Amino acid sequence: MTKLHRMDYYFITSCTEERAGHYTMTDPDTTTVRVRFAPSPTGYLHVGGLRTALYNYLFARKHGGAFILRIEDTDQKRSIEGALENLMSTLKAAGLHYDEGPDVGGTYGPYIQSERIALYRKYTEQLIESGHAYYCFCTEERLENLREVQIKTKRPSMYDGKCRTLPKVIVEENLAKQTPHVVRLKYPREGTTIFDDIVRGRVAMENSQIDDQVLLKSDGFPTYHLASVVDDHLMKISHVIRGEEWLSSVPKHLFLYRSFGWEAPRFVHLPLLLNSDRSKLSKRQGDVAVESYLAKGYLPEALLNFIVLLGWHATEDREIYTLSELEQAFSLERINKAGAIFDIDKLNWMGGHYVRHLDVEYIAERARSYFEEAGIDISDHAKYVRVIATAREYVTHLSQIVEHAKMFYGDLTFTDEDRDLIGKENSQRIYAWWIDALAAQTSWTPEELSALVKKASADLGIKGKDFYFPLRLALFGNCHGPDIPTLIGILGRDEAIRRLERCRKG
Numbered sequence: 001m002t003k004l005h006r007m008d009y010y011f012i013t014s015c016t017e018e019r020a021g022h023y024t025m026t027d028p029d030t031t032t033v034r035v036r037f038a039p040s041p042t043g044y045l046h047v048g049g050l051r052t053a054l055y056n057y058l059f060a061r062k063h064g065g066a067f068i069l070r071i072e073d074t075d076q077k078r079s080i081e082g083a084l085e086n087l088m089s090t091l092k093a094a095g096l097h098y099d100e101g102p103d104v105g106g107t108y109g110p111y112i113q114s115e116r117i118a119l120y121r122k123y124t125e126q127l128i129e130s131g132h133a134y135y136c137f138c139t140e141e142r143l144e145n146l147r148e149v150q151i152k153t154k155r156p157s158m159y160d161g162k163c164r165t166l167p168k169v170i171v172e173e174n175l176a177k178q179t180p181h182v183v184r185l186k187y188p189r190e191g192t193t194i195f196d197d198i199v200r201g202r203v204a205m206e207n208s209q210i211d212d213q214v215l216l217k218s219d220g221f222p223t224y225h226l227a228s229v230v231d232d233h234l235m236k237i238s239h240v241i242r243g244e245e246w247l248s249s250v251p252k253h254l255f256l257y258r259s260f261g262w263e264a265p266r267f268v269h270l271p272l273l274l275n276s277d278r279s280k281l282s283k284r285q286g287d288v289a290v291e292s293y294l295a296k297g298y299l300p301e302a303l304l305n306f307i308v309l310l311g312w313h314a315t316e317d318r319e320i321y322t323l324s325e326l327e328q329a330f331s332l333e334r335i336n337k338a339g340a341i342f343d344i345d346k347l348n349w350m351g352g353h354y355v356r357h358l359d360v361e362y363i364a365e366r367a368r369s370y371f372e373e374a375g376i377d378i379s380d381h382a383k384y385v386r387v388i389a390t391a392r393e394y395v396t397h398l399s400q401i402v403e404h405a406k407m408f409y410g411d412l413t414f415t416d417e418d419r420d421l422i423g424k425e426n427s428q429r430i431y432a433w434w435i436d437a438l439a440a441q442t443s444w445t446p447e448e449l450s451a452l453v454k455k456a457s458a459d460l461g462i463k464g465k466d467f468y469f470p471l472r473l474a475l476f477g478n479c480h481g482p483d484i485p486t487l488i489g490i491l492g493r494d495e496a497i498r499r500l501e502r503c504r505k506g
């Protein structure tokens with residue numbers, strides 16, 4: 001078993017309601033690593049969610065542990081039809097395969113919280129029984145008024161504790177009358193909660209600032225806080241790795257662990273993702289849906305490599321990693337505290353790197369659907385792979401590749417300006433020379449083609465762009481692009497002659 005890090009302690013000091021005491025933590029020397037990605041199915045997978053999933057995945061792989069997908073759908077108002085399937089397929093498409101989850105099963109299922117509702121009720125009753133939670137019968141209207149007053153008087157918006165000390169008879173009367181109610185956590189009012197986070201270090205929060213969190217809503221559904229603590233315990237989660245926005249919830253969660261008499265997992269809160277102006281990463285400034293990056297043909301390898309560096313770096317000064325290299329190199333201790341900027345230029349740079357360096361057959365396979373969508377016949381596989389080998393030099397993601405490849409298929413179209421250049425005397429001399437040269441021989445090595453290019457230029461006495469632009473225009477439909485031997489190599493002798501013939505007059 002790998003030694004992870006030293007034992008941390010969690011405690012509340014100087015409380016009147018709760019005596020100071022330790023929270024028991026799982027022992028890192030003997031605990032098997034079990035981590036979870038716990039998204040809510042609210043539509044799409046956010047790039048921040050992919051980073052959370054990736055860090056969990058890498059940590060599990062590094063320590064030979066389990067990576068679990070749990071769906072947190074207890075907020076029925078926010079759940080969206082089809083979002084669950086989308087989440088699962090996007091994670092898989094990105095290359096993050098989970099060991100336990102809704103569709104793959106596992107020992108600790110079900111992995112969808114709405115299928116575990118009875119459990120949360122049972123645990124809520126246990127908390128009420130032990131005096132760590134209470135029924136609250138306050139109406140929406142009262143809570144709304146309370147909020148308004150608190151905002152006006154510039155006090156933090158939180159429950160004032162009216163039902164905290166309701167006499168038992170009143171509670172029983174209300175329950176018998178079926179008065180709508182919620183169940184709240186009876187959080188200590190005094191003292192400080194102190195805990196250690198693997199990224200943030202020691203964190204202290206005043207208990208007076210912590211709300212009596214609703215645990216069970218009036219519709220009988222649990223809130224995130226109760227459900228995630230119950231599930232993290234029952235699913236034997238060793239490390240909770242999640243976004244920084246949940247850091248302030250840790251005291252409530254620790255209080256729940258302690259109330260149940262359970263060991264708490266270790267906490268790891270990941271830094272915020274930021275736009276380039278350092279505001280919180282948002283839809284307004286660009287795409288944040290992983291699905292849309294995948295649909296544009298950013299390679300999963302590039303996306304994961306880019307994402308892993310948003311908040312983590314290895315000891316060495318290096319940026320390019322395969323997933324299996326990351327599985328070795330990753331460590332929680334090297335996650336940064338500071339927010340990480342989502343720099344699209346860097347993603348594009350990395351995207352281009354992977355498109356150019358991965359196996360060309362693999363790139364060709366992944367690019368296939370874009371050609372099919374564009375109605376381009378790529379059945380000549382040898383030609384298609386050569387096209388990809390050339391066109392990939394110009395793109396950062398695969399939906400761009402058709403734009404740089406379509407000129408190898410079908411007839412070229414020319415603008416008036418192109419036609420002027422094609423009609424020039426020198427252009428016509430170039431075309432005639434090449435048609436003869438290509439007709440005289442059936443195949444060439446790339447070196448022979450390069451020699452032929454030099455010879456053409458010398459024979460015709462035409463150099464530089466006066467030579468290359470008209471020739472490339474005839475073969476490729478553009479004055480700029482790949483070199484002539486590459487173009488002729490891809491088109492083949494007959495198609496090259498056909499294209500030159502099209503441009504030759506009379």
Ligand code: GLU
Pocket residue numbers: 037038039040072224228241242243246
């Ligand atoms: N359902 C929460 C979310 O979507 C999960 C937070 C956690 O990992 O505890 O952010």
